[in-house]
Amino acid sequence: MLELYGHQVSSRLLLGTALYPSPAIMAEAITASGAEIVTVSLRRETSGGKTGGKFWSLIQSLGVRVLPNTAGCHSVKEAVTTAKMAREVFGTDWIKLEVIGNHDTLQPDVFGLVEAAKILAAEGFDVFPYTTDDLVVAGRLLDVGCKLLMPWCAPIGSARGPQNLDALRSLRGHFPDVPLIVDAGIGRPSHAATVMELGYDAVLLNTAVAKAGDPVAMASAFGKAIEAGRQAFRAGPLEARDMAVPSTPVIGMAAFS
Amino acid sequence: MKVLIRGAGVAGLTLAHELATRGASVTVVDIRRQIAGNASWQAGGMLAPWCERESAEETVLSLGRGAADWWSAALPGHVMRNGTLVVAPARDAGELDRFGRRTSGYRAIDAEAIAALEPDLEGSFTRALFFAEEAHLDPRRALLELQQKLVEMGVRFDFGYGAVHSRSADVEADCTGITGRLTGLRGVRGEMLILKTSEVALARPVRLLHPRIPVYVVPRSGNLFMVGATMIESDAAGPITARSVLELLNAAYALHPAFGEAELVETGTGIRPAFADNLPRVERDGNTIRINGLYRHGFLLAPAMAHKAAAMILGTETEKERAHEAHH
Numbered sequence: 013m014l015e016l017y018g019h020q021v022s023s024r025l026l027l028g029t030a031l032y033p034s035p036a037i038m039a040e041a042i043t044a045s046g047a048e049i050v051t052v053s054l055r056r057e058t059s060g061g062k063t064g065g066k067f068w069s070l071i072q073s074l075g076v077r078v079l080p081n082t083a084g085c086h087s088v089k090e091a092v093t094t095a096k097m098a099r100e101v102f103g104t105d106w107i108k109l110e111v112i113g114n115h116d117t118l119q120p121d122v123f124g125l126v127e128a129a130k131i132l133a134a135e136g137f138d139v140f141p142y143t144t145d146d147l148v149v150a151g152r153l154l155d156v157g158c159k160l161l162m163p164w165c166a167p168i169g170s171a172r173g174p175q176n177l178d179a180l181r182s183l184r185g186h187f188p189d190v191p192l193i194v195d196a197g198i199g200r201p202s203h204a205a206t207v208m209e210l211g212y213d214a215v216l217l218n219t220a221v222a223k224a225g226d227p228v229a230m231a232s233a234f235g236k237a238i239e240a241g242r243q244a245f246r247a248g249p250l251e252a253r254d255m256a257v258p259s260t261p262v263i264g265m266a267a268f269s
Numbered sequence: 270m271k272v273l274i275r276g277a278g279v280a281g282l283t284l285a286h287e288l289a290t291r292g293a294s295v296t297v298v299d300i301r302r303q304i305a306g307n308a309s310w311q312a313g314g315m316l317a318p319w320c321e322r323e324s325a326e327e328t329v330l331s332l333g334r335g336a337a338d339w340w341s342a343a344l345p346g347h348v349m350r351n352g353t354l355v356v357a358p359a360r361d362a363g364e365l366d367r368f369g370r371r372t373s374g375y376r377a378i379d380a381e382a383i384a385a386l387e388p389d390l391e392g393s394f395t396r397a398l399f400f401a402e403e404a405h406l407d408p409r410r411a412l413l414e415l416q417q418k419l420v421e422m423g424v425r426f427d428f429g430y431g432a433v434h435s436r437s438a439d440v441e442a443d444c445t446g447i448t449g450r451l452t453g454l455r456g457v458r459g460e461m462l463i464l465k466t467s468e469v470a471l472a473r474p475v476r477l478l479h480p481r482i483p484v485y486v487v488p489r490s491g492n493l494f495m496v497g498a499t500m501i502e503s504d505a506a507g508p509i510t511a512r513s514v515l516e517l518l519n520a521a522y523a524l525h526p527a528f529g530e531a532e533l534v535e536t537g538t539g540i541r542p543a544f545a546d547n548l549p550r551v552e553r554d555g556n557t558i559r560i561n562g563l564y565r566h567g568f569l570l571a572p573a574m575a576h577k578a579a580a581m582i583l584g585t586e587t588e589k590e591r592a593h594e595a596h597h
Binding site for chain 1: 324325326367370371453454455456480481502503504512543544545546547548
């Protein structure tokens with residue numbers, strides 16, 4: 013079981029709720045994926061939380077836990093205000109904190125992120141910070157009260173998969189006891205399996221499922237890949253070698269020449 | 270047979286037309302003072318079932334492919350059959366591939382063919398998808414013209430708050446969209462704007478693909494261009510947000526820089542009625558028939574839904590239609 017801010021989950025997939033062909037397909041995909049946590053954008057999906065009640069009640073009916081996010085916020089103030097609104101609307105202290113630094117690439121503004129995380133953690137929020145794979149920023153986020161980290165593995169929506177495995181390994185190595193969730197950049201189940209094999213605790217994704225040819229089937233594929241990656245990590249993957257090693261004794265050949 | 274239709278949007282008017290042409294006595298009532306301003310009024314007016322297949326189910330294509338013919342027959346001269354052009358900025362070329370994989374009924378064309386179709390887009394895009402069978406109309410002119418035609422056919426119209434109180438009819442048809450408050454119905458907010466410029470001319474709707482903000486530009490007479498539309502899970506009908514204006518204008522500007530100099534003559538917000546599967550329904554409940562859930566496909570799917578509802582009302586539905594109904 014994975015524990016996130018005192019809450020135990022058995023699925024290591026967190027799924028976004030945007031961009032699906034219809035809410036019915038979204039609901040089916042969530043169920044097929046086995047995800048127990050879904051992210052919801054207060055701003056873009058519910059128009060500032062003013063209404064959007066039907067969509068919200070459909071998500072509630074799935075019995076999953078909601079992780080509201082601050083998608084679309086470009087400043088500390090905006091992100092903090094949105095987080096507070098999300099707490100009111102969704103009735104949870106959980107917040108996926110996004111402070112966007114570049115409108116075009118949606119790259120996180122890590123300076124604003126640390127500042128906003130500090131304010132929100134002090135106000136009792138359970139902050140899930142969407143960050144880059146930078147080790148120093150990760151340390152600062154933990155210093156200001158985050159109990160877990162959500163590094164990207166590639167730019168959001170790019171579907172490129174892990175771009176810097178060394179950075180991801182380094183984060184895992186430096187923070188062995190902090191839940192690490194890869195958020196953003198996953199395109200295929202094999203990408204998700206790769207980061208899970210590195211020992212990451214969970215994966216958060218949205219576009220790769222929502223915009224797949226068959227979102228429900230892809231959600232199920234991701235669920236399986238993430239479980240496989242986790243199991244492989246626990247089983248201890250074999251180290252890679254530079255050359256072939258026969259698995260049976262080589263008799264009658266000059267094996268040591 | 271006396272039929273009372275509640276709602277003078279595209280669903281109500283197409284149903285009135287189906288019923289009146291078959292000899293029913295039809296009255297249309299609407300709580301609004303006039304047709305202008307409802308969700309249909311804010312529509313793009315694209316009759317583009319092949320493009321819509323990108324995010325919609327097969328049903329939308331099968332129900333919508335006859336729409337252009339229906340509108341041409343009902344309102345001769347209103348339908349422009351120039352197809353749809355789908356383009357993407359160079360950096361989002363992958364979106365064009367994805368769109369092509371999910372749809373059919375198009376030709377992949379190059380820069381030269383783009384320039385031949387839309388001279389004003391020459392040099393802006395190296396490749397595009399051309400959906401030659403698609404069509405479009407001006408939804409506002411179509412609604413007003415259809416109302417006028419219905420009046421001439423003897424259909425009564427009654428507008429305003431006082432009009433909607435109950436009155437005698439053999440059958441009532443509820444075509445009130447999001448105001449119908451049906452179980453399972455939700456609102457999907459759509460925002461659009463209208464630009465006016467004589468510096469750009471387009472012969473057909475152009476869809477500009479983008480991973481986050483897909484936008485279409487539909488040419489209308491009088492140098493007008495409708496730019497739409499946002500899709501927000503909300504039934505809040507308030508004014509368009511600054512962000513939505515920015516995104517829509519940005520996309521229009523990306524399509525052609527001259528849109529930067531256009532006059533922004535109107536912004537609008539409409540609430541699309543949708544069920545969870547984003548597919549429309551015709552339902553019967555005693556003497557009441559309901560057409561709802563047309564979502565973003567009002568002008569595209571209203572004819573097929575009206576045809577189905579009229580058959581239910583007049584008792585002329587085929588065995589196949591009945592079986593289909595039972596299936597739902």
